[in-house]
Amino acid sequence: MRPYRPFDDSLYRFADPQPSYWEATAGEPVPGSGALGGEESCDVAVIGGGYTGLSAALHLARDYGVDVRVLEAGHIGWGASGRNGGFCAIGGAKLSLAAQVRRFGRAETRRFYQAQVEAVELVRALGRDEEIDFQAQGEGEVTVASRPDHLPDLVDRARVERELLGLDSRVMGREEFRERGYASPEQHGALLLKPTFGLHPLRFVQGLGRAAIRHGARLHPGSEVLSLTKDGGTHLLETAGGRLRARRLVIAGNGFMPEHLHAQLQGRVLPLQSNIVVTRPLTAGELAAQEWRNDCPTIDSRHLFFYYRVLPDRRLMLGGRGDMGGTADGAARTQDWMIRRLGQIWPAWADVEVTHRWRGLVCLTREQVPAIGRFPDDDSVYFGFGYHGNGVNTATWTGREIARWLAGTNSLMQATPDHLPAAVRGFSGRFPLPGFRHWFARAAMLPRRLADLID
Ligand SMILES: Cc1cc2nc3c(=O)[nH]c(=O)nc-3n(C[C@H](O)[C@H](O)[C@H](O)COP(=O)(O)OP(=O)(O)OC[C@H]3O[C@@H](n4cnc5c(N)ncnc54)[C@H](O)[C@@H]3O)c2cc1C
Numbered sequence: 001m002r003p004y005r006p007f008d009d010s011l012y013r014f015a016d017p018q019p020s021y022w023e024a025t026a027g028e029p030v031p032g033s034g035a036l037g038g039e040e041s042c043d044v045a046v047i048g049g050g051y052t053g054l055s056a057a058l059h060l061a062r063d064y065g066v067d068v069r070v071l072e073a074g075h076i077g078w079g080a081s082g083r084n085g086g087f088c089a090i091g092g093a094k095l096s097l098a099a100q101v102r103r104f105g106r107a108e109t110r111r112f113y114q115a116q117v118e119a120v121e122l123v124r125a126l127g128r129d130e131e132i133d134f135q136a137q138g139e140g141e142v143t144v145a146s147r148p149d150h151l152p153d154l155v156d157r158a159r160v161e162r163e164l165l166g167l168d169s170r171v172m173g174r175e176e177f178r179e180r181g182y183a184s185p186e187q188h189g190a191l192l193l194k195p196t197f198g199l200h201p202l203r204f205v206q207g208l209g210r211a212a213i214r215h216g217a218r219l220h221p222g223s224e225v226l227s228l229t230k231d232g233g234t235h236l237l238e239t240a241g242g243r244l245r246a247r248r249l250v251i252a253g254n255g256f257m258p259e260h261l262h263a264q265l266q267g268r269v270l271p272l273q274s275n276i277v278v279t280r281p282l283t284a285g286e287l288a289a290q291e292w293r294n295d296c297p298t299i300d301s302r303h304l305f306f307y308y309r310v311l312p313d314r315r316l317m318l319g320g321r322g323d324m325g326g327t328a329d330g331a332a333r334t335q336d337w338m339i340r341r342l343g344q345i346w347p348a349w350a351d352v353e354v355t356h357r358w359r360g361l362v363c364l365t366r367e368q369v370p371a372i373g374r375f376p377d378d379d380s381v382y383f384g385f386g387y388h389g390n391g392v393n394t395a396t397w398t399g400r401e402i403a404r405w406l407a408g409t410n411s412l413m414q415a416t417p418d419h420l421p422a423a424v425r426g427f428s429g430r431f432p433l434p435g436f437r438h439w440f441a442r443a444a445m446l447p448r449r450l451a452d453l454i455d
Contacts, residue, residue, distance in 0.1 A: 001260040006271065006438045007326025011361065012256070014073040014224055020083050021278040021317070021356040022202035030076040030209035035222040036069075036242035042218075043067040044406065045237055045246035047225050047261075049074075050081030051391055052384050053252030054208040054219075055399025056406075058130075062215035064407035069244060070217065071237060073224035077205035079256050083360040084392065085276060085307050085319045086204075087297040088123050089141045089196040090116040090167065091390030093423065095368035097160060104422045106164065112369075112421040113165040119397030120195045123204070126396065130214075132207025134199040135312055138296035141196035142181065145174075145188040150301040154191040161193065168194040181294040186345045190298075198297045198309050201392060208396075228261040235380070250402055251383040254391065255361030264375045267434030268427060269385060270364040270441055273322020275335050277342070278356040281314040282349065289348035304445070306341070316349065318342055322359055324442050331359050362389040364441075365428035372398050373426040374405075382406055386428055398424075 005012050017023060044060055046053040049072025060066040072078065090113065093100065100109045127134055145151040154171050161169035170192055172180070177190040209219055223239045228249075230236070237244045251258075255271040282292075292310060299307045307319040320338045323330040335357045343350030365371055365386035375381040382405065384398035401420060431437040 004257075004259040004266070007273065007361075008328070008330075010328050011273075011326050011359075014078060015222070018078070018083055018358055019356065020202070020276070020358040021315070022082060022200060024356065026200070026202040026206060030206050030213070030219065030221075032076060032209075032219040032221045034220065036071060036220040036239045036244055038242050039245075040069070040242060041245040042069045043246065044069075044248045044250060045235065045244055046070040046250040046252055047237070047258065048072065048079070048252030048254070048256070049076045049209065049219060049221065050079045050252060050254065051205055051208065051395035052254065052399045052402075053250065054205060054212055055396045056250050056252065056402045057217040057219075057399075058208055058212040058215060059400045059403035060407060061212055061217040063403065065216070066407055068217045069246070070212070070219045071223040071225050071239065071244065072219065072221045073256075075221045076209040076219060077202050080254060080360045080362065080391065081205040081395070082202040083276070083358055084201045085297070085309070085317065086199045086201040086392065087141065087196065087307060087309075087390070088120055088199055088392045089297060089390060090120065090193060090393075092116060092387050092394040093369045094364060094388045097164075100369070100423060101164070108422040110165050112423040113167060115397065115421050116393065117167070117195060119393035120197075122397050122400060123199070123393050124197075126208065126211070127199075127204070130207060130211035132204060132211070134204040134207060137198040137309070137312055139197065140192045140194040140296050142294065142296045142298040143191045143193070144177070144181070144186070144298060144300045145190060146186045146300045146302055148188045151189040154189065154301065158191050178291060182346075183291040184345050185347070186300065192296070196297060198295075199392070204392070225258060225261060230378075233380075248380045248406060249382070250406070251381065252385075252399070254385045254387065254395070255363035257363070257385060262381075264377070264381075264427070267430035267437070268365065268371070270366075270431065270437050271361040272364060272441065273326060273331070273359050274319060274362050274389060275322050275331060275338060275359045276317060276319040276357070277335050277338055277354045278311070279316045279349070279352045280355050282310065282316060282352065286348055286352065287314065290346045306338075306345075315355075316342070316346075316352070324438060362387075364388055366431055367428050369428075370394060370398065370424045371426065371428040372401060372420055372424045376427070
């Protein structure tokens with residue numbers, strides 16, 4: 001079977017370096033064990049060297065002494081984990097809060113959001129305990145009302161987040177946010193949600209990789225798994241250069257999900273593009289011209305929102321949606337549009353040079369919540385995916401939860417995944433007519449694009 005790769009080939013060249021600002025500033029790559037070669041064996045094999053796979057490997061090796069290997073098609077952190085906006089934030093779902101309460105109940109919905117808070121703290125703890133210098137920045141995530149009539153919605157949202165979810169959420173009016181945030185024709189007040197902070201995403205994933213190695217895991221970059229079979233009780237993973245036998249398996253491919261490796265994986269994810277542009281460092285005068293004092297990760301209140309931060313070296317990083325074709329030209333057009341919008345949102349920065357631009361894949365599921373579990377027909381295979389553009393904390397937490405589950409000696413834990421919030425438990429459903437899922441997504445996105453255009 002051929003891999004499911006809905007976008008242009010240019011998004012799937014695992015050997016290509018990424019032209020990101022993070023790649024330019026991450027320092028030395030993780031010293032892996034080299035590509036897999038010959039015949040090897042281990043207890044647990046992990047497919048995918050991003051936050052999910054490396055957090056699983058680190059926790060398995062460090063906390064349970066498990067013999068674990070990670071096979072990564074590119075370099076460590078090649079996927080979304082090395083290219084994202086670095087928002088360590090509360091999110092992970094696209095399903096509306098009202099729909100979550102209807103589907104999972106109030107208590108389980110609150111549990112899911114409290115797990116997100118725990119996941120943010122987990123990232124901080126990993127940074128501290130494993131000495132990962134990921135350049136933490138800011139206290140809280142800001143959602144800015146792009147129009148005056150968006151502010152009342154933020155006021156409602158903050159109340160629900162406090163009362164129903166137990167979160168630290170509050171709203172500031174336009175003037176208050178101007179004093180501590182910034183001024184813009186598209187700033188009409190803001191919501192501040194804690195805890196959230198910004199980090200250097202590639203430094204974080206590389207730090208996870210180094211820590212996993214230090215605790216005994218072996219990492220094999222440049223090792224795309226081309227086939228997966230089962231021989232008695234053993235999984236056999238084949239790459240171009242070698243074969244790995246493993247008793248248990250963790251699938252951690254997210255937006256690059258290798259669906260072709262197993263029938264259970266087919267049709268369950270919807271990868272979508274997200275783009276990022278980064279400017280040269282802004283001068284003190286340019287920052288003052290927009291009254292910029294905000295070091296928090298920030299998004300706006302549009303349906304297809306922009307996300308942005310001024311980085312520690314004073315560059316503006318602006319992220320936004322992607323096109324549906326995936327060609328390099330299509331991405332360049334979307335990025336050009338983002339740069340034009342940058343000049344409208346912050347007029348004083350309209351002519352500031354953009355030095356880096358890149359893109360990657362976020363991963364949605366049919367139920368619009370993450371999916372964590374084991375194959376229904378093979379309890380030696382674990383998976384975690386579908387973080388809806390919010391994986392810095394959620395994927396890291398997922399990797400740890402998989403490790404706990406996989407290594408757990410508690411028989412109740414082995415039999416059921418009740419230790420996970422109901423929202424994330426088990427496989428997401430398959431998309432209907434999976435070969436056409438991107439066409440459905442395009443249609444589903446249209447009303448949101450129109451609403452933003454009308455706004
Ligand atoms: C542009 C962009 C901005 C984002 N911004 C944010 C943000 O600010 N905050 C946030 O929380 N989240 C953000 N996200 C989402 C976040 O990056 C992801 O949710 C997270 O990185 C997922 O981690 P992962 O380990 O599951 O997947 P990935 O990091 O994508 O790793 C999967 C890996 O699997 C590998 N792989 C696939 N098939 C095979 C195979 N057959 N053999 C071997 N290896 C294979 C791939 O090479 C890839 O490296 C963003 C994503 C993008 C693309």
